[in-house]
Amino acid sequence: MLPYQTLDEASDALGRNLTYAETLWFQYSARKSDYFLYCHTILFLFFVFSVVPLPLVFLELARLTGFERFKIQPKARLSSAQVFRCYKDVMRMFFLVVGPLQMVSYPSIRMIGIRTGFPLPSGWEIFAQLSVYFVVEDYSNYWIHRFLHNKWGYEKIHRVHHEYTAPIGFAAPYAHWAEILILGIPSFLGPAMVPGHLITFWLWIALRQIEAIETHSGYDFPWSPTKYIPFYGGAEYHDYHHYVGGQSQSNFASVFTYCDYIYGTDKGYRYQKKLFQKSKGELKAGGQQNGGSHHISTQDLKSD
Numbered sequence: 353m354l355p356y357q358t359l360d361e362a363s364d365a366l367g368r369n370l371t372y373a374e375t376l377w378f379q380y381s382a383r384k385s386d387y388f389l390y391c392h393t394i395l396f397l398f399f400v401f402s403v404v405p406l407p408l409v410f411l412e413l414a415r416l417t418g419f420e421r422f423k424i425q426p427k428a429r430l431s432s433a434q435v436f437r438c439y440k441d442v443m444r445m446f447f448l449v450v451g452p453l454q455m456v457s458y459p460s461i462r463m464i465g466i467r468t469g470f471p472l473p474s475g476w477e478i479f480a481q482l483s484v485y486f487v488v489e490d491y492s493n494y495w496i497h498r499f500l501h502n503k504w505g506y507e508k509i510h511r512v513h514h515e516y517t518a519p520i521g522f523a524a525p526y527a528h529w530a531e532i533l534i535l536g537i538p539s540f541l542g543p544a545m546v547p548g549h550l551i552t553f554w555l556w557i558a559l560r561q562i563e564a565i566e567t568h569s570g571y572d573f574p575w576s577p578t579k580y581i582p583f584y585g586g587a588e589y590h591d592y593h594h595y596v597g598g599q600s601q602s603n604f605a606s607v608f609t610y611c612d613y614i615y616g617t618d619k620g621y622r623y624q625k626k627l628f629q630k631s632k633g634e635l636k637a638g639g640q641q642n643g644g645s646h647h648i649s650t651q652d653l654k655s656d
Contacts, residue, residue: 353381353383353385353386353468354378354382354468354469354470355469359375359378362374362378362470365470366471370470371472373472374470374471374472377472378470386458386462386468386550387458389468389550390454390550391458392554393553393557394450394451394454396554396558397450397454397557397561400562401442401443401446401522401525401561402439402443404561404565405521405565408520408569409435409520409521409522411423411571412429412430412435412520413432415429419571422572422573422574423570423571424518424570424571424587425518425595428570430520435522438520438522438526441526442522442523442525445525445527448529450525450532453536460540461553464543464547465547466543466547466548466549466550467547468549468550472549472551473548473549473552477548478548478549478551478552478555481546481548481552482556482559484542485542485543485546485556486542486560486607486608487542488538488545489538489542489560489606489607490538490606490607492541493605493606493607494604494605494611494612494615496535497604497606498604498617500531500534501600501601501604508530509528509530509531509534510531511598512526512527512528512531513526513528514594514598516594517595517597518591518595519569519590519591520570521565521566521569521570523568524564524565524567525561539556539557539560542556543556563607564606566578566586567585567586567587567589567590567591568587568590568594569587570587570591571587572587572588572591583608583609583610584608584609585607585608585609589609590603592621592624593621601617601620602618602619602620603618603621604617
């Protein structure tokens with residue numbers, strides 16, 4: 353709860369007039385407890401899990417001709433019943449694990465110094481902190497993910513997430529309850545190392561889940577703005593990991609590709625991609641000679 357009764361008190365404490373964003377924040381949060389504000393995280397997660405994947409689900413079920421060429425595994429299709437079962441299972445874990453975990457984790461948020469007061473962070477401050485959060489989460493998630501692919505970790509925990517060898521947006525948070533708890537640690541490390549404002553924390557949680565939904569979408573859109581992020585993995589990169597499944601020792605990174613490159617866990621992916629590009633070039637050359645054309649998908653190549 354903000355320690356000011358009026359906007360004038362807040363302005364006097366800051367020694368300046370409040371910005372428009374700070375005025376809105378005061379009007380909304382001044383009479384709300386910090387715990388109540390923190391619990392908004394649950395609402396944001398519910399919205400992201402439920403709404404963000406819907407356009408991707410529509411493409412999966414509608415099978416629009418114009419978008420078929422962007423599907424990474426065009427031969428793999430889920431029915432509406434299977435899609436709904438995935439969402440239902442995700443919501444069960446949300447209400448039984450994710451929501452309660454958020455509610456009881458508030459003391460740790462206070463301990464690391466996530467603040468709710470003034471001044472609000474600048475755009476550059478938010479960008480810098482979010483960048484740190486993504487890098488820290490990616491590095492720590494990489495090693496936990498690798499651990500979950502050992503025999504015990506996969507059979508006891510991680511195999512649940514790999515039930516979808518051709519993932520969809522709803523499958524991003526689909527996992528064993530223990531994996532949800534374990535992978536919550538990397539998401540918490542960044543804010544613990546570089547604590548910021550609660551608004552920054554909300555943005556971090558939302559963006560991280562949106563990124564996970566995008567990489568599990570099953571579609572590789574050339575116009576995606578993430579294509580311009582250096583070392584970003586994306587849907588095709590992570591889809592390969594799901595396609596290979598339990599035997600996969602490749603593409604463990606959650607966001608970026610540098611860990612897989614440094615530690616040599618992207619060799620299988622790069623080899624297959626090289627074969628794909630070579631086969632695609634040969635087929636294109638053959639099609640031109642024969643006056644015809646042939647379409648080859650990534651799934652076709654993997655099946656060889």
